[in-house]
Amino acid sequence: xxxxxxxxxxxxxxxxxxxxxxxxxxxxxxxxxxxxxxxxxxxxxxxxxxxxxxxxxxxxxxxxxxxxxxxxxxxxxxxxxxxxxxxxxxxxxxxxxxxxxxxxxxxxxxxxxxxxxxxxxxxxxxxxxxxxxxxxxxxxxxxxxxxxxxxxxxxxxxxxxxxxxxxxxxxxxxxxxxxxxxxxxxxxxxxxxxxxxxxxxxxxxxxxxxxxxxxxxxxxxxxxxxxxxxxxxxxxxxxxxxxxxxxxxxxxxxxxxxxxxxxxxxxxxxxxxxxxxxxxxxxxxxxxxxxxxxxxxxxxxxxxxxxxxxxxxxxxxxxxxxxxxxxxxxxxxxxxxxxxxxxxxxxxxxxxxxxxxxxxxxxxxxxxxxxxxxxxxxxxxxxxxxxxxxxxxxx
Numbered sequence: 001x002x003x004x005x006x007x008x009x010x011x012x013x014x015x016x017x018x019x020x021x022x023x024x025x026x027x028x029x030x031x032x033x034x035x036x037x038x039x040x041x042x043x044x045x046x047x048x049x050x051x052x053x054x055x056x057x058x059x060x061x062x063x064x065x066x067x068x069x070x071x072x073x074x075x076x077x078x079x080x081x082x083x084x085x086x087x088x089x090x091x092x093x094x095x096x097x098x099x100x101x102x103x104x105x106x107x108x109x110x111x112x113x114x115x116x117x118x119x120x121x122x123x124x125x126x127x128x129x130x131x132x133x134x135x136x137x138x139x140x141x142x143x144x145x146x147x148x149x150x151x152x153x154x155x156x157x158x159x160x161x162x163x164x165x166x167x168x169x170x171x172x173x174x175x176x177x178x179x180x181x182x183x184x185x186x187x188x189x190x191x192x193x194x195x196x197x198x199x200x201x202x203x204x205x206x207x208x209x210x211x212x213x214x215x216x217x218x219x220x221x222x223x224x225x226x227x228x229x230x231x232x233x234x235x236x237x238x239x240x241x242x243x244x245x246x247x248x249x250x251x252x253x254x255x256x257x258x259x260x261x262x263x264x265x266x267x268x269x270x271x272x273x274x275x276x277x278x279x280x281x282x283x284x285x286x287x288x289x290x291x292x293x294x295x296x297x298x299x300x301x302x303x304x305x306x307x308x309x310x311x312x313x314x315x316x317x318x319x320x321x322x323x324x325x326x327x328x329x330x331x332x333x334x335x336x337x338x339x340x341x342x343x344x345x346x347x348x349x350x351x352x353x354x355x356x357x358x359x360x361x362x363x364x365x366x367x368x369x370x371x372x373x374x375x376x377x378x379x380x381x382x383x384x385x386x387x388x389x390x391x392x393x394x395x
Contacts, residue, residue, distance in 0.1 A: 032108060032222070038172075040170070041198060042169050053112060065168060067157045070374050073374035073375050078241055078245065087237055089122055093121065093122055095237070096118040100114040103229060103277060104222060107221070107280055110220075114226055117177030117222065125371075136370060140363070143332075146210065147212050148367060149209075151181055151182065152179070153371050158170055160356065172201060176218055179204065180218040180219075180223055181223070181226055186231075188287060192217065192219055192284075194219060200219075231296070235268065236264070239253065239268075261295050261296065328366050332362050335362040335365055
């Protein structure tokens with residue numbers, strides 16, 4: 001193939017991207033977010049000259065990030081369980097993406113944007129799920145860097161830790177959806193808040209750091225859909241997992257809930273997705289019907305009592321909490337010393353851009369390092385800390 005032919009193919013691919021953008025404008029809903037409206041902190045000529053649409057680029061960047069690879073061994077709800085069929089974080093985000101894109105297709109929204117937000121929304125989760133988040137949060141508060149919040153940490157990973165501290169320069173629309181994804185909050189209806197800028201985003205990020213209870217609303221309808229899909233993805237799945245682990249019986253679910261939503265994950269997902277679509281088509285919002293919303297709220301409360309707060313779920317919680325404290329303090333010691341042979345200094349800080357090293361406090365570094373760990377890596381670090389290998393013996 002000649003060089004001129006290569007240039008021609010490049011031009012043709014760029015033309016196809018413009019055709020795809022034009023097609024979005026013609027077939028997507030007037031409430032959808034067009035790829036051509038994407039905004040980044042730093043303009044990238046290679047994206048402008050390339051063949052991929054903006055939000056598709058973001059999906060690829062998240063999918064190929066180091067943090068995404070670590071989803072594979074991060075707790076969703078059930079930790080330290082020897083059962084290959086129990087949901088892990090990597091499966092959860094894939095289910096959120098699939099449910100979100102299904103809803104988005106019927107509402108004629110931007111599926112690339114939905115996918116990017118869904119794949120990245122839990123990047124910041126630390127080992128051992130929400131329990132781990134609470135243990136790490138106590139330590140962060142104790143060291144005056146504010147409570148740990150996984151949605152804020154997701155943004156931090158993608159903007160300030162990936163690529164050795166340089167970040168992967170995602171679009172405002174994707175970062176906003178990740179920041180505002182709160183799937184635990186219950187709402188009948190979500191209406192996006194338009195016309196945000198990076199200045200708005202940074203202000204909301206700062207507000208959320210000081211006010212954990214602040215409810216942030218996405219700037220795009222796609223972000224609203226992901227937030228709803230997050231809830232749909234876990235509420236029935238967690239019940240099925242709990243039944244598989246003999247923590248629940250299917251008959252324990254109240255009849256007034258199962259009459260409306262069903263009593264299996266598949267039926268619950270189907271009912272909720274269908275209801276959202278029916279109540280949101282050609283609307284400037286995403287919503288449940290009143291009856292389904294009430295049943296969903298009751299089911300989430302049932303899960304909270306019988307699964308998430310069930311003492312049988314966390315027999316080793318005190319031990320894990322102590323390990324978090326032990327590891328956090330050891331990280332601080334190794335950073336401040338500094339201990340060049342420690343993993344946090346050698347493998348984490350040693351690979352980071354100087355801007356990160358110079359502008360991040362020891363407590364923030366410890367938080368970033370621990371929150372990025374998989375469950376297995378966390379346990380290995382604690383094991384090595386408690387039972388150090390004898391130098392030169394291989395033990």
